[in-house]
Amino acid sequence: MTDTDRITYGPRRSAGGRTAVRGGGWPAVLAVASGSFALVLSELLPVGALSEIGADLGLSTGTTGLLVVVPGLAAAVAAPLLTVLSRGLDRRPVLWALAAATGVADLVCALAPNLAVMLVGRVLLGLALGGFWAVGAAVAPRLVPPGSVHRASSLVTAGISVGTVASLPLAALAGRTTGWRSAFWVAGLLGVAALVAQIRWLPSLAAPSATGWKALSAVPRLPAARAGLLATAFVFLGQFAAYTYIAPYLERHAHFGAGAPALLLGYGVAGIAGNFLAGLTLARSVRGTIGAAAAALAVVAALLPPCAGSPVAVCLLVLVWGALFGALPLSLQTAMLKAVPAAPESGAAVFVSVVQVSLAMGSLLGGAVVDARGIPASLTLAAVLAAAAALVVAALPRRRPAGTSPQQTVV
Incomplete structure (x- = not known):
């Protein structure tokens, strides 16, 4: 440079x-x-x-x-x-x-x-x-x-x-x-x-x-970028397969009725807090922040169906869900920028495309699951996909092996 x-x-x-x-x-x-x-x-x-x-x-x-x-x-x-x-x-x-x-x-x-x-x-x-x-x-x-x-x-x-x-x-x-x-x-x-x-x-x-078509097409060929995009797809597929139907879950299964909008507002506020908390933890470990948030999100999604009868448990789980997902967009975006340091805008462009497609596909996939198996099944699907994202991140090497380029590790 x-x-x-x-x-x-x-x-x-x-x-x-x-x-x-x-x-x-x-x-x-x-x-x-x-x-x-x-x-x-x-x-x-x-x-x-x-x-x-x-x-x-x-x-x-x-x-x-x-x-x-x-x-x-x-x-x-x-x-x-x-x-x-x-x-x-x-x-x-x-x-x-x-x-x-x-x-x-x-x-x-x-x-x-x-x-x-x-x-x-x-x-x-x-x-x-x-x-x-x-x-x-x-x-x-x-x-x-x-x-x-x-x-x-x-x-x-x-x-x-x-x-x-x-x-x-x-x-x-x-x-x-x-x-x-x-x-x-x-x-x-x-x-x-x-x-x-x-x-x-x-x-x-x-x-x-580096912002041409060549730079864009090169992004998925980088191992760290490819892993980050795969984790991003899993996270957003799972999130919107479940979150798209969170209001019906709260009303029909958790029986919150008129209290559902207030809890969803709390979800959003927790998301803001999670975003800023991630801004602090990312300075220590990008890989650790993504892996921990995705794994915890899997646990929360898995617990929501069996806890539907407990209003206190549902409130706590939904607020934690908001905080965890609030941390993930920034964390995944940061991982992408670190994976493609020579072409940050190309990495961001591919990241945005994956997010938007996964968001739309997650909603469609969640709808199909809800129609076939019910709303709790969409939460179980979200748990599986979030766990898959955590496993993708866990599979990355912690340190850059000798002889590899800096783009080949997330951290």
């Missing part, structure tokens, strides 16, 4: 021996985090207002569900595509464009007279979502000194948890008061606010050199 690369990508040594950072520091990290929050909030808004949107547009519940599926599929395609198409471009205007697209997508949905226009807005959101998680995730470590990298990354990925927590109450409240469209107006304004913050605080960020 040249001196120019060191200066462009992050920390450098000043004449006095102190660490200097070419970048916006924590204000810039917060600006990027505001973009992640606006995106995840926007992605999940239809979940909280599905009935109201369907009634207003004259759609069945199943058809309205396309508003949830479409952004994820668009993001899976957009992550590698936009990474390649934007190669050579300064990352600052790329992030500006993605934040602007978030605001425009929400405003299109707020004004949509029918499903076709609504889907245009959701596809645009999916493009912004995939592009952000490929580019934005790799930007955070370049804005702070090396000792703060994990904290900066956890702040950006906290947008997932915070957006998840805020989206359902906002959509439900809007649907019952001012109308579901007002929720999209709010999300659109948050996207514009993120754009303003990024214009104000983001520094110029030169594009990494």
Whole structure:
């Protein structure tokens, strides 16, 4: 790496021996985090207002569900595509464009007279979502000194948890008061606010050199990256095979009734805590953080069916579940960045595609299992898949064997 690369990508040594950072520091990290929050909030808004949107547009519940599926599929395609198409471009205007697209997508949905226009807005959101998680995730470590990298990354990925927590109450409240469209107006304004913050605080960020199709295709060929992607697929398949049906589980099997929404809110808050806790433990061991969280998640999922008759046990297990899964996206993303240090955006792009496809497939697989065997069976499936993820991580060598490249181990 040249001196120019060191200066462009992050920390450098000043004449006095102190660490200097070419970048916006924590204000810039917060600006990027505001973009992640606006995106995840926007992605999940239809979940909280599905009935109201369907009634207003004259759609069945199943058809309205396309508003949830479409952004994820668009993001899976957009992550590698936009990474390649934007190669050579300064990352600052790329992030500006993605934040602007978030605001425009929400405003299109707020004004949509029918499903076709609504889907245009959701596809645009999916493009912004995939592009952000490929580019934005790799930007955070370049804005702070090396000792703060994990904290900066956890702040950006906290947008997932915070957006998840805020989206359902906002959509439900809007649907019952001012109308579901007002929720999209709010999300659109948050996207514009993120754009303003990024214009104000983001520094110029030169594009990494390795962002072409060759770099993307090389990612799965690296042993550590391949193992990380396999673990990621297992985690997200299992998570969404079970979590998609957690509300019916709480209502029908654990008999929480009106208390289910409050427990789901607690799940989201625990997820935020788990995200920031992972920011601390990753500095000690990426491999250990992922393995422990995945193994514990398997235990929690396996215990939920037999504990359905105990409200206290269910509450504790759901809160622990939230904290464990809150730690995993950041941890798996960090493992990917460590596995592909020469091409972080290419690694992030492939990671995002695997996450989005696994998310959609997990929901479909869980639905098939629920229809055939019932909701408890989806939790058992989640336990098996989480255990498989833990085993994949456990199988990786702890230390880099002599003669191998640094990309061949996660830690």
